[in-house]
Amino acid sequence: MRERVSAAFELREAFARLSLEYQAGLDEVLTKINILRAEFEHLHEYSPIEHVTTRLKSPKSIMKKMRRKGDVLTLGNVRECVRDIAGIRIVCSFIQDTYKVAEALMKQQDVNVLEIKDYIKDSKPNGYQSLHLIVEIPVFLSHEVVKVPVEVQIRTIAMDFWASLEHKIYYKFDTEIPDFLREGLLEAAETAARLDRQMEEIHTEVRQLRPPSPS
Numbered sequence: 001m002r003e004r005v006s007a008a009f010e011l012r013e014a015f016a017r018l019s020l021e022y023q024a025g026l027d028e029v030l031t032k033i034n035i036l037r038a039e040f041e042h043l044h045e046y047s048p049i050e051h052v053t054t055r056l057k058s059p060k061s062i063m064k065k066m067r068r069k070g071d072v073l074t075l076g077n078v079r080e081c082v083r084d085i086a087g088i089r090i091v092c093s094f095i096q097d098t099y100k101v102a103e104a105l106m107k108q109q110d111v112n113v114l115e116i117k118d119y120i121k122d123s124k125p126n127g128y129q130s131l132h133l134i135v136e137i138p139v140f141l142s143h144e145v146v147k148v149p150v151e152v153q154i155r156t157i158a159m160d161f162w163a164s165l166e167h168k169i170y171y172k173f174d175t176e177i178p179d180f181l182r183e184g185l186l187e188a189a190e191t192a193a194r195l196d197r198q199m200e201e202i203h204t205e206v207r208q209l210r211p212p213s214p215s
């Protein structure tokens with residue numbers, strides 16, 4: 001009994017330590033994004049970023065994901081297998097802004113890109129669009145430097161609108177989603193993608209019309 005209590009206590013401590021490190025990684029990436037945003041506004045009087053949200057996966061969700069993947073729950077396995085404990089979502093105005101933001105982040109010296117999934121170029125079969133990066137960032141602690149993976153999702157307002165509502169609708173169904181709903185969602189995703197392309201064209205045309213700003 002005493003051993004069980006002590007094991008549970010150790011696990012709680014380990015998760016607290018993990019959360020501290022991943023929150024720090026998240027803060028580092030958020031600062032980078034805020035700097036890019038401020039610089040862009042300063043240079044171009046325009047921001048490619050509409051809004052940014054962050055989230056840290058709870059111990060409960062981490063354990064659920066480990067179970068789903070069939071991995072043994074050890075701290076080493078959590079670090080290796082769950083790369084979306086720290087997550088940041090960047091919602092941009094236009095499609096080209098998503099790539100601009102991704103490039104500006106990926107080329108930074110202390111950012112190590114572990115994975116790129118371009119669901120904007122190749123959307124998921126259900127219509128989901130977004131640019132996903134897993135980046136690794138160093139976190140400087142008192143006695144060591146730990147490298148923390150952070151999942152970065154970059155998407156437009158239209159992509160975010162679709163994904164947020166699809167998530168809500170989909171999670172109401174415990175089982176397979178009925179065909180007619182699946183088709184409806186795919187059609188809505190195509191409408192959102194069309195809207196993105198249309199807004200991008202208008203934006204480009206307006207920029208061409210605008211007289212160059214006096215230097």
Ligand code: GTP
Pocket residue numbers: 084117124126128132162163164166167
């Ligand atoms: P996870 O095991 O869920 O992390 O998926 P994965 O490892 O295959 O990674 P992927 O890059 O495909 O998806 C990661 C995250 O993107 C998910 O946790 C969601 O936040 C988001 N996402 C991916 N697919 C969809 C989708 O079809 N709909 C919505 N709403 N979000 C999605």
Ligand code: MG
Pocket residue numbers: 084
């Ligand atoms: Mg995930």
